[in-house]
Structure formats: structure tokens, C-alpha cells
Amino acid sequence: MQLIGYAHKFGDNVNTDYIISGKYKFATIDMNELVVHLMEDLRPNFYYEIKKGDFIVAGENFGCGSSREQAPLVIKQAGIGAVLAKSFARIFFRNAINIGLPAIEVSTDSIEEGDSLKVDLEKGIVENITKNQVLKIHPLSPEMLEILKLGGLVNFYKKYGSLEFKKFN
Amino acid sequence: MRKAKTISEKIFSDHLGRDVEAGELVIIDVDFMMGQDGTSPLAIKTFEEVGASSVFDSKKIAMVIDHNAPSPSEKVSALHKLMRNFKDQNKIYFYDIGDGICHQLMPEQGHALPGQIVIGADSHTCTYGAINCFSTGVGSTDLAIAMASGKLWFKVPETVKIVLNGDLPFGVYSKDVILFIIKELTANGATYKAVEFEGEVIDNLSVQARFTISNMAVEMGAKVGLMKADDKVLEWLKNRTSDEFKTYESDYGAQYEKIYNFDLSDLEPQVSKPHTVDNVSSIKDVEGIPIQQGLLGTCTNGRLEDLKIAAKILKGKKVNSDVRLIVAPASRSTLLEAIDEGVIQTLIKAGATIVAPGCGPCVGTHNGVPADGENVISTANRNFKGRMGNNKAFIYLASPATVAASCIEGKITDPRKYL
Numbered sequence A: 001m002q003l004i005g006y007a008h009k010f011g012d013n014v015n016t017d018y019i020i021s022g023k024y025k026f027a028t029i030d031m032n033e034l035v036v037h038l039m040e041d042l043r044p045n046f047y048y049e050i051k052k053g054d055f056i057v058a059g060e061n062f063g064c065g066s067s068r069e070q071a072p073l074v075i076k077q078a079g080i081g082a083v084l085a086k087s088f089a090r091i092f093f094r095n096a097i098n099i100g101l102p103a104i105e106v107s108t109d110s111i112e113e114g115d116s117l118k119v120d121l122e123k124g125i126v127e128n129i130t131k132n133q134v135l136k137i138h139p140l141s142p143e144m145l146e147i148l149k150l151g152g153l154v155n156f157y158k159k160y161g162s163l164e165f166k167k168f169n
Numbered sequence B: 001m002r003k004a005k006t007i008s009e010k011i012f013s014d015h016l017g018r019d020v021e022a023g024e025l026v027i028i029d030v031d032f033m034m035g036q037d038g039t040s041p042l043a044i045k046t047f048e049e050v051g052a053s054s055v056f057d058s059k060k061i062a063m064v065i066d067h068n069a070p071s072p073s074e075k076v077s078a079l080h081k082l083m084r085n086f087k088d089q090n091k092i093y094f095y096d097i098g099d100g101i102c103h104q105l106m107p108e109q110g111h112a113l114p115g116q117i118v119i120g121a122d123s124h125t126c127t128y129g130a131i132n133c134f135s136t137g138v139g140s141t142d143l144a145i146a147m148a149s150g151k152l153w154f155k156v157p158e159t160v161k162i163v164l165n166g167d168l169p170f171g172v173y174s175k176d177v178i179l180f181i182i183k184e185l186t187a188n189g190a191t192y193k194a195v196e197f198e199g200e201v202i203d204n205l206s207v208q209a210r211f212t213i214s215n216m217a218v219e220m221g222a223k224v225g226l227m228k229a230d231d232k233v234l235e236w237l238k239n240r241t242s243d244e245f246k247t248y249e250s251d252y253g254a255q256y257e258k259i260y261n262f263d264l265s266d267l268e269p270q271v272s273k274p275h276t277v278d279n280v281s282s283i284k285d286v287e288g289i290p291i292q293q294g295l296l297g298t299c300t301n302g303r304l305e306d307l308k309i310a311a312k313i314l315k316g317k318k319v320n321s322d323v324r325l326i327v328a329p330a331s332r333s334t335l336l337e338a339i340d341e342g343v344i345q346t347l348i349k350a351g352a353t354i355v356a357p358g359c360g361p362c363v364g365t366h367n368g369v370p371a372d373g374e375n376v377i378s379t380a381n382r383n384f385k386g387r388m389g390n391n392k393a394f395i396y397l398a399s400p401a402t403v404a405a406s407c408i409e410g411k412i413t414d415p416r417k418y419l
């Protein structure tokens, strides 16, 4: 899986309430309605700055807080290709993989707003084209890569008819 | 020789029928699963997308309407209706408005038991670790797949052990303990890890008070906050279940990623300041900060003991005229017991507003959204910006005693002078 796009930089501890505020996410499960509010408490109008395939790049503990899957879903719906962070909160990480949004653990300190990035999940690297730098990512297990390739756990389950990973190993 | 194991490793090994260690990715038969009204609608939609026709076992699933209960809008009502229809079709356990908060109901109704693996589509599912249950929060897709298949993928977690020694001083409660621990470990201090809490402090706490600690394990990133099932837990479980269960303790020599030792004999009441949970101070550093709203309730501190402590402080007194005190009991049975014991009468006489058992204003969709610039003192577990529905309000987290004392004075107050 290769992904190319520009970096949008955020800090540490971006919680799920910042990703999409509770006041919207309870009233609907329609992501089209929610998507315009993505990150609006941190960066008003962020949704309108995104080009398809762009990356959210953050520090530690991205996605802490609630278990609501609306957070990664809204990010995916907005056209973000992957989230790159130094670390993720556990449930966010799970949810992201499950819905087919790559959550990539990598040292993001050197990445700046607007940098052009290329991510190769199989090779386990992030190329910062702007800075001419290669960063190694924390590798994903083959099971997780397969879930991502298929676009999420739902497609995985439909394809394999179960959660048994060994079927394709 | 068999390797020494943590509680989590033992529970996973027994479920799989083979020895597993931390770090392994495994597929597990889940013992019980739960969704609330913020996560179930999406799970139901995904369940349908997967093409599942019925749930794998209707007796292992519960849904709870607690986050927006009763519904504040027609849109939310439509989602609640979706859940009720799903319940009618699949005959699962269902708790409707007024029954209580999912994390109170799971253990209270005997759905979460020691030694089980329980998932909930809510981040504070880690709460039932207090009764030796491996319980953890997942998302809606996880819940959907688990409802269809009975299974879920997990990584067997590494464990961090937290040993709490000493005698808690007068006026210091389990909420103060966990706020202190989160300050020490930070919001990221146990990410992906299971936590095992032990020591004299835990032994001396009631089961209700222990839930408060396990509930907030996720605020340091933990997957679950486990404690052993001692006699108090077994006593607490009596009359809640007739099912058999097995209890687990870690082996001597088990591998811990880290062990923390704290002596809490001199702990003061703690307060978490806006806008992160790990931004914690001792009471003396925040005393005097004016407040406009108090919240007594939530899955952290909405149990009978919590309401009783607040009532003891508020008895014969009045909530300050500049403060609204909102009380949301954790469950219908909590409310009934509190009525029986005169606790509710005391709180109402003091000027508190009682709302339906449930999440109340904790998550900011209804029941008491603060105004711009207002300060709230709350017994909840999160104080993120916008958490209570207004990103220009400020939320302080504290024990029920501190919240009650602060509501009398209209400013953050050390509760010890009222006890």
C-alpha cells in the first residue's frame, strides 16, 4: 500500500472530542453531516484545507478519549489517507484499522506542515519528499495490513467468513 | 516449568486453552458484549453491512440507552428507535432510559464476572477490572463483528503493576487516589497496557470505591484496570449471578513492564484542572477558584456511596445561590436505594437538581451544558475542552466530597472542614 499527500501537523493528545465534538456525533451516524466539523475546535475550517490523500501528522497519544468510531470514520470521510503519530490511544488505533484508515506509528518530529510525504506500508517507511528524509515506521502485523488492504474489518470478515487470520497466511 | 503469568495472560490462556504471553495477537470468544446509544447505532448498521442475519447469542449481548436519556432531539430519538427495533428482533438484554449507565449496569446486573473477557463499545469499559474481569473498550465495528461471530481479535497486553500502600487519610477517597496516579503516570502512561492495582489501599476500599479507580485506568491509556477478587468482591457478587466463574491472581515472578510503588498515607484531596485529566493539583493549589456548576454522578462517581458522602456534607446546608448542582445517579437501583436512605431528599432540600439515572451532562449533549467562561466542578472522568458541550467552559474533576463542599461555598473547597 502506497500513499502520497501533504502533511497537516497537530500536537500531542489530540482527543476524539477534538476530532469530532460530542455535540454533533451523537445525533447522527451520517458521516457526510459530521465531516465538515473535523478538528474544528483546534483548527476552524480544517475540512476545507484538505486535499484527497493528505495526512494528519501528530505527536503522542493521538485519538485518546472516547471509543466512538465516528472519530476515525470522519477522518477517512474527509479524504485523509492516513494518520501518522508518535503514538496512538489504543481504541482509536483499533478503530482506525477496523475501518481501513492506516494509523502509522512513526517519529513525526521532523515533519512540518505542508511537507510532501510518501508512505509505503509494506516496506514500512515514510519518505519525506520535501525534506529528502526517510523515516522507519513501527511495522503493522500481516493481519492488520490485510485488514487495511481490504478497506477494513467488515470486508475482511466478508471475504474470509470469520476472523481467522491463518487462512491467508 | 510453566512461566509465571500476569492476570491478563492467565485469563487469555484459559480462554484459548493454551499458554499465551503478552504481545501475541489472538482471536478470543468474548463472554459478554455491550453497546450504548452513542456506539450501538453504528454497530447495528455495520452488523447489517456484514450480512449477518441474527446475533450469535442473544444472552451475551446488552445494549444501554444512557448517553442521551431521555432523548433530547428527534434525531437522537430515531437512533434510539433503531436500537429498540434491533432489540425486538434479536432478543438481547436491553436497558432503556432511566435504567442507568452502562458501566454501572454491566457488573450490577451480573453481566460482567471475574475471569471473563467482556467488551463494551465505550472507552470506560475498563471499569469492571475492579471485580477481576478482563473488560475493555472497543469500537462499533468490533461490536458488530463480535455480535455476529462471538469473537474478536486482541493483543494480549503487557502489564503495569501499581502497588498502593499506606492508610488513606480522612477525607481522601478513591477518586483522589486515581487522580494522583494519573498525574504521576500521565495521560499516556499505560497506553495499550493492562494495569494491575494492588496493595493495602485497594484492600481497604469498598468495591464501589474500587470501580472509581478502574474506571479511570483508560485516562492513562490502559486497556483494563484489574484488581483481584477478594472476599469483598465475592460478597458484592452474591445475588447478582448464579453463573459459575473463576478468579485470577498474578503469579509470583510474572513479567511486568513496570512496577510503581506509592505510599498514600499523606495524600491530600486532588483536583484535575482544565483541559487534560493528568493536569492534577492538590486541593490547596486550587482552593478559591469560583464555580458555577457542580456535577455529582457518572460512571466514575455516581454510586450510592458517592451520593451519600455528598449528602452528608450538604445535610442542612444550601447549595450556593451562584451554583447549579446537578445529580445523576448511576442506575435506577442506585436511585431507589438513595431514596430509601433519605439521600435524595437531603440533596433536593439542599438545592440540587436530580436528573434521570444515566450519563447526565457528562458528555455534553443535554442536561446541563455550561455557558461560555463558566467553571464546572465534576465527579466525572474527563475534562477535555468541549467535553460538556461548550468548548469555552472549564471543567475541574474531583471527588464527590470536594464537589459537594465546593457547591456550598461557590468556589473550589477542601471538603475536610465539612466532614
Ligand code: SF4
Residues within 6 Å of the ligand: B066, B067, B101, B102, B103, B122, B124, B298, B299, B300, B358, B359, B360, B362, B363, B380, B381
Ligand atoms: S457517565 Fe460519562 S464517562 Fe461514563 S459512560 Fe457516560 S458519558 Fe461516558
